[in-house]
Amino acid sequence: MENFKTIIEPFKIKMVEPIHLSTAEQRKEYLREAHYNPFALDSDKVIIDFLTDSGTSAMSSNQWAGMMQGDESYAGASSWHKMRNSIFDLTGHEFILPTHQGRAAERILYGYLGGKGKTFISNTHFDTTRANIEFSGAEAIDIPCEEIKNNKHFYPFKGNMDLMKLEKLIIEKGPENIAAVILTVTNNSGGGQPVSMENAKSISIICKKYKINYFLDCCRVAENSYFVRHREKEYEHKTYLEIAQELFSLTDGAIMSAKKDALVNMGGFLSLKNKELADACKNLLIITEGFATYGGLSGRDMEAIAIGLKEVFEPDYLHYRITSTTFLGDKLKAMGVPLIYPIGGHAVYIDAKELYNHIPIHEYPGQALVCELYLTGGIRTVEIGSVMFGKYDEDGKLIPAPMELVRLAIPRRVYTQSHIEYVIEVFEKIMLNRHKVRGLKITEEPKFLRHFTAKFENLTDIF
Ligand SMILES: *Cc1c(COP(=O)(O)O)cnc(C)c1O
Numbered sequence: 001m002e003n004f005k006t007i008i009e010p011f012k013i014k015m016v017e018p019i020h021l022s023t024a025e026q027r028k029e030y031l032r033e034a035h036y037n038p039f040a041l042d043s044d045k046v047i048i049d050f051l052t053d054s055g056t057s058a059m060s061s062n063q064w065a066g067m068m069q070g071d072e073s074y075a076g077a078s079s080w081h082k083m084r085n086s087i088f089d090l091t092g093h094e095f096i097l098p099t100h101q102g103r104a105a106e107r108i109l110y111g112y113l114g115g116k117g118k119t120f121i122s123n124t125h126f127d128t129t130r131a132n133i134e135f136s137g138a139e140a141i142d143i144p145c146e147e148i149k150n151n152k153h154f155y156p157f158k159g160n161m162d163l164m165k166l167e168k169l170i171i172e173k174g175p176e177n178i179a180a181v182i183l184t185v186t187n188n189s190g191g192g193q194p195v196s197m198e199n200a201k202s203i204s205i206i207c208k209k210y211k212i213n214y215f216l217d218c219c220r221v222a223e224n225s226y227f228v229r230h231r232e233k234e235y236e237h238k239t240y241l242e243i244a245q246e247l248f249s250l251t252d253g254a255i256m257s258a259k260k261d262a263l264v265n266m267g268g269f270l271s272l273k274n275k276e277l278a279d280a281c282k283n284l285l286i287i288t289e290g291f292a293t294y295g296g297l298s299g300r301d302m303e304a305i306a307i308g309l310k311e312v313f314e315p316d317y318l319h320y321r322i323t324s325t326t327f328l329g330d331k332l333k334a335m336g337v338p339l340i341y342p343i344g345g346h347a348v349y350i351d352a353k354e355l356y357n358h359i360p361i362h363e364y365p366g367q368a369l370v371c372e373l374y375l376t377g378g379i380r381t382v383e384i385g386s387v388m389f390g391k392y393d394e395d396g397k398l399i400p401a402p403m404e405l406v407r408l409a410i411p412r413r414v415y416t417q418s419h420i421e422y423v424i425e426v427f428e429k430i431m432l433n434r435h436k437v438r439g440l441k442i443t444e445e446p447k448f449l450r451h452f453t454a455k456f457e458n459l460t461d462i463f
Contacts, residue, residue, distance in 0.1 A: 007323050009416055010316035014061055020044045027375050035455035036371050036440055038380045047378030048419055049411070053346045055259035055266060056411035060311055063263070063304045070300025075291055079299035082306035083269075090241070090309060091218075091248040093271035095278030097285050100296030102219060102257025103128040105270035107135075108284045109255060110179070112277075113213065114138035118179040121169055122217075123161040124189045129182065129217060138179055141169065144190050145199075151340050151351065156231040157196040158342075159187030159224075167206055175210035184217040185224040185247070192220070192344025194227035197235060197247065204250040216251045218244075219260040222312040223345035226322045241313040253277075260346070263308035263412055267301050317413075321345070324420060325410050331424045335431060346409060352385065353404035355430075356437055361386055363439025363459060366404040369430070371458065372437055373406070377426030382407050387442075388451040 022030070022045065034040035043049060049056070071077035080098065087096050099105040106129055110120065114136030125133065125140045133140040145160040147153075161183065170178055183203060185195045207214040225243040229235050235243055248254060252274060258267035270285075272278040282292050289296040297305075311317065322345055329343030338354035356365040366385035373379040382388075385404035393399055408423070437460075444455040 007320055007327075009413075010314075010320050011060070011413060019047055021047060022378055024375060027378055031371060031374055032458075035443070036367070036458055037451075037454055037456060038370060038374055038382075039452050041374075041380065045378075046374075046380045048380070048415065048423060050347075050379060050381045050408040050423075052382070053260060053409040053411050054257065055264075056414060057259075057263045057265065057308075058411070058413040059263060059265070059304060059308070060413075062311070063307045066303035066307045067300040070298060070303050072299040075293055077293060077299045077302070079302040079306070080293040083297075083302040086306040086309045087269055087271055090221075090244060091254055091271045092245065093248065093251075093253055093273050095272045095275060095282075097270045097272075097278070097281055097292060098295035098297050098302065099268040099270060099285070099289050101259060101266060102217075102255060102268040103132060104289055104296065105255045105268050106132040108281050108289075109215070109253070109270055109272075110138070111136050112280055112284060113179040117177060119169075119173050119177055120179050120182060121166060122182040123159060123184055123195065124187050125182065126184060126188050126217060126219075129184075133179075143169065144187065148187075148190055148193065154342050156194070156227070156342075157199060158193035159185065159190055159195040160199040161195070161203055163199070163202050163206065166203065170206070170210050170212065175212055178210070178212045180213035180215050181207050182215050182217055183251075184219075186220045186227070186345045188219065188346075191340045191349050192223075192346045193342075194224050194231070194345065196232055197228050197243070198232065200247055200250055207252075213253070214251045216248060216254040217256075218248070218254045219257045220345055221247065221256075222261045222318060223322065225313070226318045227345065239313070240315065240318055244313070258305045258308070261309075261312045262305045263312050264301065264304045267297055267305050269295075269305075321412065324417070328408070328410070328420050328423060332427055335424075335427060337427055337431065340405070348408045348410075349384070350406040350408070351403065352383075352406050355434060356439075358435065359437065359439040361400045361404065362398045363441065364404075364456075365439060366406050367456065368437050368439050369406045371440070372430055372433070373426065376429050376433075377422065379408075379423060379426060382409070383451060387454060 030045045071079045110132045116137040118138035120133050120140045124142045130140045143162045143165040145162050147155040148158045186192050221244050225240040253272040326343045329348040338351040340349040352366040352369040359365040366383035386400045389401035391399045440456040
């Protein structure tokens with residue numbers, strides 16, 4: 001599609017899922033019933049669902065056709081061989097274990113390697129990764145590069161790991177105490193920012209020098225390959241698949257949540273080069289997930305993963321995927337919406353602290369924007385700020401999170417250009433009303449992961 005400004009969706013629609021439209025009046029009622037927490041909304045009350053890109057992809061007609069061929073045999077299913085071949089082709093890792101989703105693979109591998117006194121190091125551990133590591137008794141240390149702290153300036157690879165800190169930490173802790181270095185591509189918790197091949201190579205050299213395991217958390221490896229090809233000169237003539245293959249070749253293993261770049265609704269895997277480690281993990285897999293040729297997945301799921309892992313590297317798909325996310329982000333930026341820049345691969349992150357700079361942090365500007373987006377346009381998003389990460393000190397005073405962000409995560413192949421245009425129009429209204437918006441008060445909250453189930457009161461209703 002050279003020489004055209006308009007980038008079209010490289011697919012047409014064969015099966016449709018209705019969106020239930022609602023009025024602002026209805027949404028006001030729905031949100032009140034949900035105690036101002038959109039996690040409590042039923043999905044049929046949502047117009048555009050940007051809660052997550054995980055497990056929300058639309059499968060292709062090829063994937064659906066593959067599902068009909070799912071071999072549901074307990075052992076040695078042909079669907080398993082297809083999934084295994086697809087993963088081997090991508091990773092080059094010889095030992096592959098299927099799991100029902102990413103965190104199951106994490107629990108097996110990091111549970112086995114972790115334990116008291118062990119340290120894991122990552123550009124940024126995803127929350128389930130950190131939880132599994134800490135549950136084993138080990139510690140998880142994030143060392144993202146310095147550039148990520150600057151929200152405004154363009155830097156091509158803000159997902160990179162800080163190499164100086166990496167070597168310093170290894171020496172400080174002792175190489176024998178480092179369970180693994182985990183490179184997350186793209187860096188999900190760090191704004192979906194990409195990691196450069198140069199950075200990945202340098203990490204590999206350091207890990208080899210100290211004989212430390214080097215794993216890839218490869219949930220969005222195809223999206224990362226897109227950025228590498230377009231931002232790292234030596235890679236402009238490589239295919240996206242070749243770039244991903246080179247990245248995997250640097251590592252000792254990988255973990256994937258297939259709910260992201262494998263374009264399916266459920267699934268995951270663990271791949272390893274080392275036989276002893278793989279055998280140990282296989283034992284754990286059989287105890288908790290299932291036999292080694294299905295690991296908690298149906299044959300039909302494995303067929304869909306085998307096909308999705310190939311489709312995701314198609315150049316037209318990736319170009320559409322990344323440019324449509326960037327299109328939304330750039331339009332919002334041009335409108336004056338404060339956001340994390342440059343735009344990452346799977347989501348746009350709005351800086352709610354700056355957008356609603358009249359709302360004090362303890363009244364949760366991020367949650368206020370989440371509510372406004374739903375009330376104005378039926379758009380469901382998630383707060384990544386002090387509702388999610390805030391803690392209290394001894395006097396019950398809020399210790400805020402470092403940033404008050406709202407994430408617009410874009411499901412793969414689900415929404416069209418007009419849906420995105422609609423979201424942009426909703427933001428125009430949000431900008432017009434920005435000074436009138438009030439914050440929220442938490443009225444009820446659980447001890448852990450409070451963002452899922454906390455209840456709020458809208459301060460506009462009170463005053
Ligand atoms: C989603 C995700 C996981 C966990 O995978 P699940 O399939 O949700 O269990 C791990 N790491 C990253 C970077 C992710 O985005």
